[in-house]
Amino acid sequence: MRAVSLFAGAGGMDVGFSDAGVSIVWANELDLDAAQTYIKNNPDTMLRQGDIKRLKEELQQFDEGSIDLVFGGPPCQGFSVAGKMDPDDERSKLIWEYMDVVNILKPKIFVMENVKALGKLQRWQSVREKIVSRAHDMGYTCFYKVLNAADFGVPQKRERVFFIGFLDTDADVEKIFETEIIKLIKPRVTVRDCLRKLPPAGTEGNPITCTAKISLAANPVMRKSPYAGMLFNGMGRPLDISSQANTLPASMGGNKTPILDELLLEDPEAENWVVQYHTELAQANKKVSRIVPSHIRRITTVEAAAIQTFPPTYQFVGEKSSIYRQIGNAVPCNLAFAIAEAIISIYNEAYLTKARVYA
Incomplete structure (x- = not known):
């Protein structure tokens, strides 16, 4: 799978997805130090440092259908219980920049990570519904799941929500995802x-x-x-x-x-x-x-x-x-790996198998 990584940070999510066999061809990060960390550890990926608002048009260089996956975690301070929980926080609005990129690239799958609060709190229900609705309007079956990193070999009780979308499929991808992710649960590490x-x-x-x-x-x-x-x-x-x-x-x-x-x-x-x-x-x-x-x-x-x-x-x-x-901003690598493994299984079933049948 060929992927684009958004809000990549130091690359924690990218480590997990790469370990699962995903090829990351283009990535974006605003913070200069985090971008330099990413480049140092991912020399084969084109990393564009800067504001995604100004860089997203670059992604039109990719031919339609050439990117299978978009993943990343837009800044979460506006939704976090550790922050001011301000829906008008400029950082909160970056989830829509993420969705703009999905609309440009039309990947078969997208995975957007954020804080648990966005997936659980009543005050953010309208935001959750808007994400799912916008994805649906773009042709995606979209669902969200809150996962605990401790269930996947991470010595940390870090809970995060993942919005996952699959393009043009009639498969029950949410049910399949639940089945696949359960298989990946590991004994807890202290x-x-x-x-x-x-x-x-x-x-x-x-x-x-x-x-x-x-x-x-x-x-x-x-x-x-x-x-x-x-x-x-x-x-x-x-x-x-x-x-x-x-x-x-x-x-x-x-x-x-x-x-x-x-x-x-x-x-x-x-x-x-x-x-x-x-x-x-x-x-x-x-x-x-x-x-x-x-x-x-x-x-x-x-x-x-x-x-x-x-x-x-x-x-x-x-x-x-x-x-x-x-480090604190990163998605735990082992959690990202589990997510990647689960969606690759669905990708193989929903897209590759279907393509072979039609061939």
Whole structure:
């Protein structure tokens, strides 16, 4: 399958689709550092850095029917519960730029990724309906699914919605997709499973990249779980390394960078400092005098990339804050691979088999 990648970022989604056998012939990304990262790791793809609004007319160079697939994730801040949830946010409107490209290229399939909120919240129902309706007007059978990356070999509970459209087909593609994607579910991987494969933090292969001070919150916000609430200053929350990480934010790099216990990473039987502190707070119902030990630290860019399932050889370009942002913005590679595998199965069944019959 020949594909065009939009809003490619550092290329997380592209890694998964490429690993599934998709040939990406043209890609677009606005952010300069992310574009340079993409070029460094995808030298055979034509990457056009800049605003898709100005570049989309270039895509008329492709003959009709020569592009099988368009995929990508338009910026999601306008729909995210972590943002202002503003439907008039200019970034929210980029989903329509994405659909314009689909209309220009008329690929057999498109896959558009976005935050879970766009696929679930009532306030965005009209937007969901508009996407499906516009796709239908262009000849696509379109549906959307919310998937959890943790179900596909990603040590992270990252939920995302995928709008998927198939051109000119009478097959029940939504039902087939559900059947295919279930086949690809894997046993869950823990953060410990993932990070123990890496060089130790502070070594050449995994340097310390975030030195933001970790201190206890003067007025901690308690939740039932010690890995929720606000036990530390800033927005960086501790990772439960025996489970999957919460969604890595694009705002990593400073005090929003997730925290882990190095001692617990090395020895699963060691005392869990975060859990113990949380227990003491709950029992005392007031402040507890403690000092954050040195084995409580921020995750590195190498660790963040591993949690997003980037290949260990993947190279990032830019300052540390930019690299953290590129990683946090990415679609986990293993999740993208599962999506690609499922749609390729449908492509083979709905298009290639049909073409052979008519031939």
